[in-house]
Amino acid sequence: MQTAFTNICERMGQSQELSEFKCGTVIGCHLCNKSIREISLLLNIPQSTVSGIRTKWKRLGTAATQPQSEQGQTMLKHTLRRSRQLSAESIAKDLQTSCGLQISTTTVRRELHRMGFHG
Template identity: 30%
Template sequence: MPKTKEISEDPRLRIVDLHIAGKGYKSISKSLDVHHSTVRQIVYKWRKFSTDATLPRSGRPAKMTSRAQRRMLNKVKKNLRVLAEDLNISLEHPNISVDESTIRKTLNKNGVHGRTPRKKPPTVQIKTLLHV
């Protein structure tokens, strides 16, 4: 399921106020131009936690910032054969220490996959064979 932007606090307050006033999910969604399942989730959260503020999420926060990811992707675009070890060394400069597997996972998420170049015979040997 794709991630979408979060609804700000003001529309969430309006949704809760309209729900308290006795309006249904569909009428609230039509009046505020928000999907009815979003309205239902906001009302459910308000009932369960007695708040409409954004609560902290579970899970470990990402270690790499989006800026570090962009910097790493730009280095890979310049040199496709750069190693994960070299990228890790370049990322340690701004006090980010991540594992090489994290770097590979980040590259894979952004569509950069590891490839092994095709083995080709050396051109020097072919030329010597042709001149003989």
């Protein structure tokens, strides 16, 4: 017998992307002036997911998944906030050990320069 608690526990931790069709359906419902709650009930997906898709579509003009390079830039910013006096070599090593990114010191320097860090 499956209880409500068991059902919730089975769903916890499941992080999977919606298909392009479902994302398009969410955007289509939004364009037809449906509320987040109505879209959520209609498509049987959480309201937070509907809200996230709408926000991404409004901000970027698309609901497609963004490339992994943004994740690397975010990690680089967090590393720099800890200490601004790290060398490019130590930043590259830190990123390789902490999140498994294969990154060269030249790439670190280029990204730092692009983000406005000079010197």
